[in-house]
Every structure is written in C-alpha cells, then in structure tokens.
Amino acid sequence: MTVLVLLLGLTSCTSHDPNTLLGKADSGHLIIGIRFDQPGLAEHTLDGRFVGFDVDVAEYVVGQLGVNPSGITWRETTSATRETDLTSGAVDLVVATYSITDKRKRLVSFAGPYFETGQDLLVRRSDDEITGPETLNGRRLCSVTGSTPAHEVKTRFAQAVQLVEYPRYPDCVTALLAGQVDAVTTDGVILAGYVTQNPELLKVVGKPFSTERYGIGLRKGDAQGQHALDDAIQQMIKSGKWLDSLHANIGPSGYPLPAPPAVTER
Secondary structure, eight states: OHHHHHHHHHHHHHOOOTTSHHHHHHTTOEEEEEOSEETTTEEEOTTSOEESHHHHHHHHHHHHTTOOGGGEEEEEOOTTTHHHHHHTTSOSEEOSSOBOOHHHHTTEEEEEEEEEEOEEEEEETTOOSOOSGGGOTTSEEEEETTOOHHHHHHHHTOTTOEEEEESSHHHHHHHHHTTSOSEEEEEHHHHHHHHHHSTTTEEEOOOOOSOEEEEEEEETTOHHHHHHHHHHHHHHHHHTHHHHHHHHHTGGGTOOOOOOOOOOOO
C-alpha cells in the first residue's frame, strides 16, 4: 500500500494540467501556428514541406518538451488572426514573426524573444528616391491587414503617405513589382526573403527604424509553459542550432545576422 501511495504521488507531481501547453505536450501532439508565405522564415513549399527559421525554432522548442516533428500539426496563421487563434484554442503556439508588444500581452503570453530585427522598406531596385520612411510622403506604401508597420510610418515619419493593405505579404510584393505601390514595409528579415526571390528587381533600403522582438505566443497566464519555452530557446542558442538555422535560411539573402537575443519574457 505504501509503494502504491508513493507511485500515485509521483504521478501527480509529474503530470500537467491537460489545458496547459505542457499538458498538451504530454500527449505528444501540438498545433503550431506559422506563416505559410514568408521565404526564409516559414514557407509551405509546393512539395508539401514546411521550411524556414521559424519552423526550425518551433520544432526545436517543442522537441525539448517531448514532441517529435511527426507530432506537430502546422496551421496557417496571419497578422490579423494570431491572437484569436491562441485565445480560441485553434493553435497551442504561434511562431510567426510575432513581435512582443504590451498591447498583445494583454491577450496572450510570450516566451523569448528568440530573434530581434527592425522595420524596414522593400522597394524596386531601380528606385533611388526612397531612402527611408521620411521620403514616403505622396507615395503608396503597402503592408498586410492587421499589422502595424505602415501605420507607424504614417504616424511617425510621413503623414502624407498613402497606405495600401493586402491580406498577405506576397500580394504586396506582387503590387510592388507591378508598380501599383512604391514600397512595402515590415520587418527587415521578412523583406530579405523576398529579395532572394527577385534579387535583380528588389532591394531592402537597409535603414531599420524600429526594434522588433519576436516571441513565441502561447495562451495567457501559462507560466509553466512560458518558462519551459524560454529554457528551450536558450538551449537552442547554446547548442549552436539557432545560428545554424539562421545561416541556412536567412544567410543567402545577405541580411546581416544579429547576435542571439537575451531571453527576457519570464
């Protein structure tokens, strides 16, 4: 009887609430929200693979929680749906160039950051007149629905800029190539991926004007899950796999790779 009591006590100490991240990880399966359309970061390829730095980060951290890649269900998330996807339970995690902000932290929790970048501009390679956000007055600037970068430009740098929104970044890039807009704005590392697809036609201005800290989004108040993910991010950095993934996925674009960030969301 004493042995049985001890075993039951041990089980109760090591099991997790099934509604938390660690509890869901105990099942060996997690649903992770990523972007499907960001070259170098997270892309669903024509042959059905999921590739990119965000994909590598997601696979590594949940692997530290005991979930194999075969236990991951990838679900597309967008700038407009990330909070809803988490709060509704449609996904267990979001690893999707998800900048940590105080406004978002009212609705969800973050682990990380796992990467730091800055807002920049993508323009046609032939355009030498757009050299920064302050040169956008009277020009057409594209960003995606639900994201904040274009509004930041209008508020802080160019009140006369004309804002254009599309559901996805590739739509903005297509409009830029067609001459329907003059620039696309979001984080520099995202824009760099599109340069790799059209290096003769596009360029990143290269003057970041914000600081963006990418975190892993999870449900609000899940402190144990947050701490476990923070530990996993730190382990990925220490192991060298963080830098290996950046070299493989972002390096070919020529984007300057930053130093690993300090993990501060605890």
